[in-house]
Amino acid sequence: MSQVIMENEGEEIEPIGQVRIVYLGPVEPHWDVVGVWGDEEAIESFHTRVNARLVLLPPHDPQFRRNRERVNRDAEREHLLLEWDLGIPEEAEVQVTPAVEEPPAT
Numbered sequence: 001m002s003q004v005i006m007e008n009e010g011e012e013i014e015p016i017g018q019v020r021i022v023y024l025g026p027v028e029p030h031w032d033v034v035g036v037w038g039d040e041e042a043i044e045s046f047h048t049r050v051n052a053r054l055v056l057l058p059p060h061d062p063q064f065r066r067n068r069e070r071v072n073r074d075a076e077r078e079h080l081l082l083e084w085d086l087g088i089p090e091e092a093e094v095q096v097t098p099a100v101e102e103p104p105a106t
Contacts (some may be wrong), residue, residue: 020084022085046075
């Protein structure tokens, strides 16, 4: 199965590679950028830019969300497929926890 990237004009562009970004844990380095397949030079330059954006940011840091979107846009521009592995299911990532727990009903 071939994945394609859609350009603004609706034309389909074949991706030149795939990259997986893996969260390693709370101790630096937090992230590992792994080239799955594709042009090694493009993946290496992307790897350098990703490290510059994420090197000190764990996923719970408020700056992480903005930088994650920048990394996603960068991957789109470079025609790279991007996969994030934060170590938690995607549903749990967006789940909002109430700040105050309600007492149990009596």
